[in-house]
Amino acid sequence: MKIKKKEIESEIFTGSMADISFLLIIYFMITSAFSATRGLDFALPDENQDTPEIKQEDSVDVYVMPGGQIQVDGKPIALEGLLPYVADKLKQNPDKPVILRTDPQATYGDMIAVFDELRQAPDKVGIEIKTISIPTQREIENIWSMLGIAG
């Protein structure tokens, strides 16, 4: 007599897979961040390089005041007028650096708006500003004291 063997179906138990998957999703959702990973870059001069001494008349001086108003070479100017002015100056001397100074009472947002505008020079006026210098208050005071000007 032939005895029929009862065949046991082999399978992987997947009942808990959904639980594990959802736990993983929740973990990733909580710990991952879609953070801002872009911004404006600038390189500081290498201290080994010879930094040329720049006279104020050899540069374009941009001063950001509280409230976001700007003065260029001592004259008040609207943000829209900044790049045409700078472009005009750079046409005479393309190596002219732009010095971006900001009043301590102005906001960071005010300074960034002007810096962003200067960085857009190649797109807006077709001229590249080779050097944009952002001196700190201490550096400005050092220069003033060297020149014997009270701050």
Place this chain on the structure above:
Amino acid sequence: MALVRDRVRKSAAGIFTASMADIVFLLIVFFVLTYKVEVDRTKMQLPDTWIRVKVPEKAAVVSIAPPTEGSIIRVSTGEEMSLPVSTDEEVVTFASTLVAQDPNKEFIIKADEDVPYERVDAVLDALKQSKVKYIFLLSDQKTVDQ
């Protein structure tokens, strides 16, 4: 005559879950690929700019909280969660240590747009004193309506 009742076949009500596993795995793959732990979770309104370049991964972070939260400065090596510092000298020490290990170490300044520039200037000065070469000013994308 025997009455023969028609047996009504009852089908169990259920939600079709066969595709759930595919969706879940797709989500997991997405999260694994885009996973990035934010080393500084200070909530702030970043300034908006048109020009935005990608900041390097693992760059050190110096964050300045909004004035409403006391403009607290926090620092992170880029690999560990940020820690608050109380003086500008601590920023110099922190940055100098990192620059001593890697002279080309990049630094990110993450500051709220309403922070007085004085605070940012102090951080910039600290980084310059520490001989930092590359600085990134974190920003959000500016849009036409802004």
